Amino acid sequence: MGTARIAATEGRPGVDVFIGEGDAPIVSDTWTVGGWALRFARLDAGQSLPIEQGGGEVWAKVVTGRLTEPDRGAYPAVGTVATTRVAGDRIVAGPDGAVVTLITKTAAVGEVVAGTADLPFGGPLTGEFSWWNFGDRFGAYFPAYVGADAFGSPGWHLLDARSEEIAYVWTWICGKGTDMVTHNHGNPPGPGRPAFAEVHLVLHNGTGQGGMYETPEPGSPERVRTPAQQSEEHGPFFAVDADGAPVLRDNGAVTYPWHSWEAGPDDGQGPAYDVILPFEITAPYSRVTA
Numbered sequence: 145m146g147t148a149r150i151a152a153t154e155g156r157p158g159v160d161v162f163i164g165e166g167d168a169p170i171v172s173d174t175w176t177v178g179g180w181a182l183r184f185a186r187l188d189a190g191q192s193l194p195i196e197q198g199g200g201e202v203w204a205k206v207v208t209g210r211l212t213e214p215d216r217g218a219y220p221a222v223g224t225v226a227t228t229r230v231a232g233d234r235i236v237a238g239p240d241g242a243v244v245t246l247i248t249k250t251a252a253v254g255e256v257v258a259g260t261a262d263l264p265f266g267g268p269l270t271g272e273f274s275w276w277n278f279g280d281r282f283g284a285y286f287p288a289y290v291g292a293d294a295f296g297s298p299g300w301h302l303l304d305a306r307s308e309e310i311a312y313v314w315t316w317i318c319g320k321g322t323d324m325v326t327h328n329h330g331n332p333p334g335p336g337r338p339a340f341a342e343v344h345l346v347l348h349n350g351t352g353q354g355g356m357y358e359t360p361e362p363g364s365p366e367r368v369r370t371p372a373q374q375s376e377e378h379g380p381f382f383a384v385d386a387d388g389a390p391v392l393r394d395n396g397a398v399t400y401p402w403h404s405w406e407a408g409p410d411d412g413q414g415p416a417y418d419v420i421l422p423f424e425i426t427a428p429y430s431r432v433t434a
Contacts, residue, residue, distance in 0.1 A: 148172040148184065152272050156336045157298030158314065159269050163243055164304035169193055175267030175300075177315055178419075179252030180347055184302060184313075185244050187237035193244075194234050200250040203228040203375050204235050205345050205421075207302065207311050208429045209242035211235050217433040218425065219343055220379040225372045228345060243302060243310060245423070247347075249375075257317065257348050257417040260295055273297050278316075278324075286325050293319030304429075309338055312424040317417040320351055321410035326362040326402050329382075332395035341390040341398050341430035343423050344405065345377045350416030351408025356381065358403045369406075380432055388432040398427055 148170050149162040161172050161184055168188040175182050181200075184207075185193055192213075195202050205228045210217045213236035220226035228247070235244065257263065265273035278294040299314025318324055333339040344356065355371030356378050372378050383391035383399040390398040407418050 146170045148186075150268055152269055153298075153301055156301075157272070158301050158312070159272050159298075160301045160303055160307075162307065163302045163310065164306070168241065173268050175265065175270075175273075177265055177347070178257065178263040179250045179254070181248040181250060182300075183246050184300065185246060186241070187235075187244070188241045189237060189239050191241070192234045192236045195230055195232065195246075197233065200248045200253075201375070202230045203247040203249070203345075204230045205245040205247065205377060205423065207243040207245060207313075207423060207425060208431070209240045210238035210433060211242055211244065212238045218430070219432045220377060222379045222384075223370065224379045225370060225376040226379075227375050228377055229375050245313060245345075245421075247345075247421075253348075256415070257350065257419055258415045259417065260317065263315075263317070263419065265297070273299075286327070288323070288325045292325075293322050294324060309426050310429050311426060312340070313421060314424075315347075315419070315421055317419045318354075318405070318407050319410075319415055319417055320407055322407045322418075324405040326359060326404050328400045328402050330393065330395075330397055330400070332397055339390075339392065339396055339398050339427040340424035341380065341382045341427060342425065343377050343380070344372070345421040345423065346372045346374055346418070347421060348417065348419035349373050349408075350418045351411070353408030354406065354418045356403060356405055358401050361402055364402075367406075384432045390427050390430050392427065398430075 260275040279290040283290040296316040357367040
């Protein structure tokens with residue numbers, strides 16, 4: 145079993161994980177975010193990877209391909225959520241292989257995340273990870289982020305054998321009552337900003353009521369909500385063609401409706417943040433399978 149090469153990313157935040165290099169199975173080093181431990185793996189067709197259950201509850205999020213044990217792909221069905229938990233002692237890749245993110249919920253995960261201080265980063269190149277405020281980073285483009293109780297951190301760029309991006313995985317959190325701003329990813333992709341079809345994995349749902357929503361337009365009171373709990377991921381919010389690939393706009397962006405994540409209401413009982421791992425899977429690698 146090989147170990148994935150890593151490097152600080154040049155020209156954009158985060159860490160490059162060269163998961164596509166070398167003979168599979170390939171497994172990365174481990175990083176921690178608070179009490180969660182994350183690593184990335186690539187398996188070829190039919191290969192298996194042992195799962196150690198003694199360190200805490202284990203989750204496996206498929207990024208590309210499919211697992212046959214347990215049986216899951218990169219996206220649940222449209223309009224649904226599904227757990228990423230693994231009950232067995234191994235995972236097994238399907239006929240096309242798989243890239244997988246493995247997460248262990250250790251005993252250090254508390255009942256409540258009260259802020260970024262509860263989520264220190266550990267592991268290789270930890271100097272590349274730090275929390276920033278959404279208003280400071282995006283307020284000039286999305287004024288609704290100014291003053292929002294939301295923070296993000298750089299993450300991991302999973303790269304293929306050509307050093308092209310398979311997916312970008314990062315972390316953001318938001319406090320009670322926070323709307324992460326209605327958007328549709330409609331801007332054209334560019335250097336360092338590939339078109340992607342995202343899915344969100346919930347590390348923590350602070351109120352238990354947070355979830356994704358779809359809406360006809362920004363400001364509309366009509367919202368179709370898809371709540372998701374700890375360990376769960378949601379199905380596609382993007383348009384999909386007959387082959388399961390994302391539908392692209394004329395400018396090359398993936399076609400999305402207006403959507404976002406909204407935390408549960410503020411009950412005045414103190415902070416309890418939603419903690420989310422977005423998986424921005426690039427369009428060439430995004431496939432929705434039954």
